[in-house]
Amino acid sequence: MIQFDFTGVDAFIDKSQWSGYEKRAHAAHEALLNGTGQGSDWLGWRTILKEPNDALLENITALGQEIAERADVLLCVGIGGSYLGAEAIIEALSPYFPQKQTDDTPTPARVLFAGHHISGAYLEELLGHLEGKSVYVNVISKSGTTLEPAVAFRIIRSWMEERFDDCHQRIIATTDGEKGALRTLAKQKGYRTYVIPQDVGGRFSVLTPVGLLPIAAAGYDIQSLFYGAVSMMGTLEKADGNPAIDYALRRYLLHEAGFTTEIMSVFEPRLKAVGAWWQQLFGESEGKNHKGLFPVVSSFSTDLHSLGQYIQDGKRNIIETFLTLEKERGDLRVPPEAANLDQLNYLTGVSFPDINRAAFEGTSRAHLKGGVPIFTISLSSTTEENLGRLIYFFEHAVAVGGYLLGINPFDQPGVEAYKQEMFRLLGRP
Numbered sequence: 001m002i003q004f005d006f007t008g009v010d011a012f013i014d015k016s017q018w019s020g021y022e023k024r025a026h027a028a029h030e031a032l033l034n035g036t037g038q039g040s041d042w043l044g045w046r047t048i049l050k051e052p053n054d055a056l057l058e059n060i061t062a063l064g065q066e067i068a069e070r071a072d073v074l075l076c077v078g079i080g081g082s083y084l085g086a087e088a089i090i091e092a093l094s095p096y097f098p099q100k101q102t103d104d105t106p107t108p109a110r111v112l113f114a115g116h117h118i119s120g121a122y123l124e125e126l127l128g129h130l131e132g133k134s135v136y137v138n139v140i141s142k143s144g145t146t147l148e149p150a151v152a153f154r155i156i157r158s159w160m161e162e163r164f165d166d167c168h169q170r171i172i173a174t175t176d177g178e179k180g181a182l183r184t185l186a187k188q189k190g191y192r193t194y195v196i197p198q199d200v201g202g203r204f205s206v207l208t209p210v211g212l213l214p215i216a217a218a219g220y221d222i223q224s225l226f227y228g229a230v231s232m233m234g235t236l237e238k239a240d241g242n243p244a245i246d247y248a249l250r251r252y253l254l255h256e257a258g259f260t261t262e263i264m265s266v267f268e269p270r271l272k273a274v275g276a277w278w279q280q281l282f283g284e285s286e287g288k289n290h291k292g293l294f295p296v297v298s299s300f301s302t303d304l305h306s307l308g309q310y311i312q313d314g315k316r317n318i319i320e321t322f323l324t325l326e327k328e329r330g331d332l333r334v335p336p337e338a339a340n341l342d343q344l345n346y347l348t349g350v351s352f353p354d355i356n357r358a359a360f361e362g363t364s365r366a367h368l369k370g371g372v373p374i375f376t377i378s379l380s381s382t383t384e385e386n387l388g389r390l391i392y393f394f395e396h397a398v399a400v401g402g403y404l405l406g407i408n409p410f411d412q413p414g415v416e417a418y419k420q421e422m423f424r425l426l427g428r429p
């Protein structure tokens with residue numbers, strides 16, 4: 001279950017013009033549903049949920065099991081939308097440190113990432129770490145020519161070829177259905193392949209094979225994840241009492257009122273990667289024509305000791321979205337101590353989740369008092385189903401929010417600029 005509490009925003013919104021803006025938000029929602037808004041040829045992320053391909057989900061689950069049985073590590077090679085979704089879901093669901101299996105089920109593969117930056121040291125040390133291990137590789141690139149994963153995959157491919165006779169069985173390519181360098185290479189080498197639908201952009205692709213295969217290999221239930229999103233899509237078809245419209249509309253009004261930055265704050269570090277996925281979804285979708293809220297994730301209470309001062313008391317241009325968990329795992333409690341030197345005996349017997357909840361509630365109240373509009377989104381727990389719901393909620397909200405801003409939420413022309421400069425420096429012909 002997911003609960004939404006947006007009351008912490010109301011004091012910052014001028015309600016006198018509410019009904020006009022509400023009409024516009026409903027029109028934006030209708031445009032999304034009817035496929036009449038900007039970039040409507042990029043709505044495949046809705047089509048896959050409207051027409052679920054159960055055979056594909058089963059096929060990916062089976063390959064995930066094969067990888068879990070045969071590999072110590074699945075190395076995912078991709079950047080941006082080609083890895084952030086998988087990383088978000090796997091981190092949210094995984095224990096902080098690898099646990100020993102207590103029953104006979106195979107230990108899931110550890111999913112590691114490469115090609116998501118250009119650090120040569122990382123890649124070299126990663127391959128050193130993989131020496132002697134059973135490795136599968138999932139290279140994920142829609143275009144097949146993105147620099148970071150493409151150069152990393154050159155190195156990884158020859159590393160795999162030198163070590164594994166059944167290398168073509170161990171490398172799986174997730175790419176465009178027909179064209180592109182990776183599709184051609186996969187054909188030549190006999191790799192197994194998955195298709196990234198033409199009409200699904202990278203940041204909307206976590207529920208395609210892009211995200212689903214790594215998640216399945218990590219041992220998680222992709223059917224529940226997928227159908228969680230399907231059920232949220234059903235909930236968000238209605239116009240009234242629609243939390244995605246409510247979120248998009250309030251964000252838009254805050255944007256128009258001069259707020260510039262939205263922080264997603266989490267109180268469990270394993271949700272930070274969900275924030276990184278959200279950051280890309282909102283940053284690439286909204287940041288156009290000099291518009292949009294700048295999205296940034298922070299992990300509390302850690303970052304309260306670095307960013308807390310600014311959020312509380314710095315320039316008043318920040319809004320905050322708390323992503324919280326109703327109940328966290330574990331039951332560590334504060335032990336009594338005879339000397340009580342640290343004066344913490346008043347906490348004796350109190351659980352860490354309860355202290356963390358007080359940290360969240362206290363922070364939320366303090367930030368609100370300090371002039372920060374607060375959205376709160378609470379997951380009852382981190383299940384696959386809840387995470388699927390959350391993914392679709394944000395996808396729907398960013399589309400409606402993009403239409404309210406009057407931009408195309410599905411393209412990303414601005415990311416080409418740094419590439420052109422970099423390629424010039426590298427002497428690309």
Ligand code: PA5
Nearest residue numbers: 080081082141142143146202203
């Ligand atoms: O959201 C996007 O479109 C981007 O982040 C892409 O996913 C990223 O640039 C990787 O592109 P490709 O999958 O073509 O390698």
